[in-house]
Amino acid sequence: MAVQQTAELIKEEKKNKSVKCVVWDLDNTVWKGILLEDEHVTPFPNVVAVIKELDSRGILNSISSRNDHDLAVAKLEELGLLEYFLYPQINWNSKASSIKEIAKLINIGLDTFAFVDDQPFEREEVTFEIPDILCIDALDGEKILDMPEMMPRFITEDSRLRRQMYQSDISRNGAEQEFQGSNEEFLATLKMVFTLAPAQEDDLQRAEELTLRTNQLNTTGYTYSYDELNAFRHSGRHKLYIASLDDKYGTYGKIGLTLVECGEEIWTIKLLLMSCRVMSRGVGTIMINHVMNECKRAGRRLQAEFVSNNRNRMMYITYKFGGFNEVNRIDDLVIFENDLSNIQPFPEYVKVNILD
Amino acid sequence: MTTDSLTVDDIKARTRAFIGKFFKNIELQDDEDIFALGFVNSLFAMQLVMFIEKEFGIAVEDQDLNIDNFRTINAMADLVKGKVL
Secondary structure, eight states, X not given: OTHXXXXXXXXXXXXXXXXXXXXXXXXXTTEESXXXXXXXXXXXXXXXXXXXXXXXXXXXXXXXXXXXXXXXXHHHHHTTOGGGBSSOEEESSOHHHHHHHHHHXXXXXXXXXXXXXXXXXXXXXXXXXXXXXXXXXXXXXXXXXXXXXXXXXXXXXXXXXXXXXXXXXXXXXXXXXXOOSOHHHHHHHTOEEEEEEEOOGGGHHHHHHHHXXXXXXXXXXOOOOHHHHHHHHHHSSEEEEEEEEEEXXXXXXEEEEEEEEEOSSXXXXXXXEEOGGGGGGTOHHHHHHHXXXXXXXXXXXXXXXXXXXXXXXHHHHHHHHTTEEEEEEETTEEEEEEOOSOOOOOOTTEEEEEOO | OHHHHHHHHHHXXXXXXXXXXXXXXXXXXXXXXXXXXXXXXXXXXXXXXXXXXXXXXXXXOGGGOOGGGTSSHHHHHHHHHHHHO
């Protein structure tokens, strides 16, 4: 297995500390001049290009600016830039505290942030408060796109849509907080559509990315390279499914992956994972139930592997509560078996599309 | 015995209150199968297990993670009682 190889790649990525979010100052960084002194400030065209390119690479943009909030927001809207920024912090607080707030709201680590400002004083203050952050002089703005930290290993459809997916989540969370009924009733209002299909070649980059990025909702943590995944597609002894989820707010993208090894007598679920973004959507068991149905139809026994990583207990519970019983345990590896006597129907609050 | 039965009632009341947040408008009986009321949702199952652990200060081991131990309020009360008493 190329686990070793992939692990090396992960280390490599860590060393390069890939940036997930770039936080921008506004005055004399995004635009030329100071907004409070000149309401006709014009943006630096090269900076606008950088922001848009980062966005399409799946790197998020945000703002930490000491400015008049309403005035700056109106200006950003006028310039057609507002939509590119997640959780912009425009206030009179320290920039470091604004960046910490953004990290909390997006729910990603501060060590995945970069900060761009024309003022050395601001960059120093931020570096002092957040030593792991990458601070960039606005003068070097043009070089940003060529920095290794700003180059994801690959860019998938899901990376291109990442910012919009976060924005949809903001709307959903707001709606959920205001909703008065039960959780299931709320889920029904989302009009979710869950699509499960055999992975196609152009799904494989995303599939590999999912095996690398997913920890909590991952049954075994096995990672597979693009080539290995592609081999499974053609092997005839494997089934590789990829799942996507959409609702009335937009798409969540490709959020689930399952690999089944189809033996003569026994089918084994080697890997089953879901993106944490769909944790509260009640769709986790759909993939398992589909495999159970297929296995029963094929007249085979169904087993599943599980390896604890101390963060994936929810998947252990999912298997156990889904009628899987432990039949073997070898060190950290648990082997489950399901006798397929009781297969739950799909939940009513989501429409399930199974493609062949 | 009085203290024991009080404790069990307490366990049941707190568990019922927790589950009530997920299944609104349902008068849940102690022997009613909660998994028959709706789809077995992984997040709900996880939250239920974590609630039991935190609320009653016990560790639910892998071998306890059997759906029959969580199927009814009675079953959960038995599980907790077996651990705290």
